[in-house]
Amino acid sequence: MTDTPPEAQAIERVRLELVTRKFMIMVLAMIGVWVGIAMMLTGAPSFLEEWFSPWSRYFIGGAAFVGGIVTSAGGSIGDGCRKGWWTQVTGLTIMTLWYFAMGGAYLCLNARIGVPLVGPGEPLDSALSGRGYVPIVYFGLMIMTATPLVTMFKLQRPGVMGPRDH
16 A cells, blocks of 8 residues: 555546557557558558549548658647647647548448348358448547547647636
8 A cells, every 4th residue: 555645646647647648649640650651552442442543542541641740740749839739739630530531431332332241150252341340440540539639629729828717
C-alpha cells in the first residue's frame, strides 16, 4: 500500500490520462502514415482502382499519409500552443474524413454487390471473402480519431478564454 496523498494520486491519474491521449493520437497518425505509404506502393483496394483508375492509389493513399504526417507534426509541436493545436486539428480532421470515406466506400461496395452469409464451416468465394466487416473497422477508426478532435474543440485552442474566464 502506498502513502501517497489522494491529491497526488489524482494529479498522477490525470497526467497519465493526458499522456495516454497523446499516445493514442500519435498511434492513429502513424496508422495513417504507414497505410498511406503501403497504399501508394502496393495499390488501393481493387474495387476503388476499378472505379477510379490505378492512379487513385496516390490520391487515396496520399490523403492518409498527409493526414498522418500533419497530425504527427501537430503532436510533436504540442497542443499547448496555437500552431500545434491547429496543425493537430487539421491532421485529425483529414484522418477522420479519410476513415469516413474509406468506410463509406466499403459500405457502398457491400450494398452494391452484397455480403454473402454462410453457415459455420461453409467455404466462401475468395473474391467475396473478408469485406463485410471492413466498414465497421474504418468507422471505428473514424470514431477513435474524431474523439480527441472533439475533445480539442471542447477544450478550445490555447489562448482562448472559456466561458468561466470572462
